[in-house]
Amino acid sequence: MDFFRRLTKVLKGENYYVIIGCGRLGATLAEQLEAAGKEILIIDKNQSAFDKLPESYGGMTLTGDASELSVLKRVALDSAEGVIVVTNNDNMNAMIAQLVREMYPGERPRIIARLYEPGREVVYRELGITSICPSELSAREIASCLGEGDRW
């Protein structure tokens, strides 16, 4: 069995998260979740993307294109609590999230994808994939800063 698959198969349940895309959001999430005691595997197709991770990061990294099924099969996604898809491309995130769900239908792993454009959420609405939309979150946050949250 492939090294990564063997390694990640050992990691079970609530403690193991896979992050796809090591941009600013991916790297920050990896750092925070790992600091909170989670086992993290972060995947990016460019090795240099991992430079954004802090020195103290003790989780795993995998260089590979997660839009390829062969790469997704290399990590035991089925034993992860969550798969977080945060590349900087909406369509890529939507596709990868759906590929993962197709590979592992059902409740686990939980899948969360970032979409800049909320209008695309319709493509996977029935598949149990959660979308995070930065502009909606920002708007909500700004509204609450203004103390006018109720009106929104």
Added chain:
Amino acid sequence: MVKDRIIIVGGRSKARTLAISLLAQGHSVTVVNSVAEDCRMLAAVDGLNVIHGDGTKPYILDEAGAGSADIIIAMSPRDEDNLIACQLGKKLYGIGRTVAMVGSPDKVDIFRRLGVDHPICAVRAVAKLIEQQAFLEEMKGMVSFEDGRVNIVEVEMDEGCPAVRKKLRDIVLPDGVIIGALLRGSITIIPRGETRLLPGDRLIILSAGGREIEAVRILRGVRADE
């Protein structure tokens, strides 16, 4: 013939060639392309509607008339864009038929399950085409269904073929291959095990699972120059 309203998303010269062919058949065609220069090139085609924009965004598809389209064809070089364009077309606009180019052969089945009616893998299709070309002399004609899942080929018997003058029941063909009909001069025969193949017979072979080339080899033999 019913004329369809067709949207093509992405693809430069491929989109152009396809659009010209579809227009010539009388369909109404709109192309969506996010590169301004490509749009100018496409706009030179007579009768072609061109929309400049990202065809994976709902408001651009709106503008392209997705609400009343019959077919959407996504042919960008990026699998993810093609998948999303087709899914938006199907789920948001109820477009009946969705076609997407797929770069990696291993994603074809998964794309089909995700709502792309006809995922087409160019790499696989071209390889298949080359394989068939190599056997063109052997196969008179060929029709494919469902991306090659079922093929109908026509093969002619001549004096040199190993199968000639044999009864069908004595010829062992691969699983999934049957000889559906036999054209002998002006008569058509639905063959049975007792039917004997004669020189000049033209066989109509039905093949599921891509084993027609194997069947042709058995019927006609392998040529010396191979």
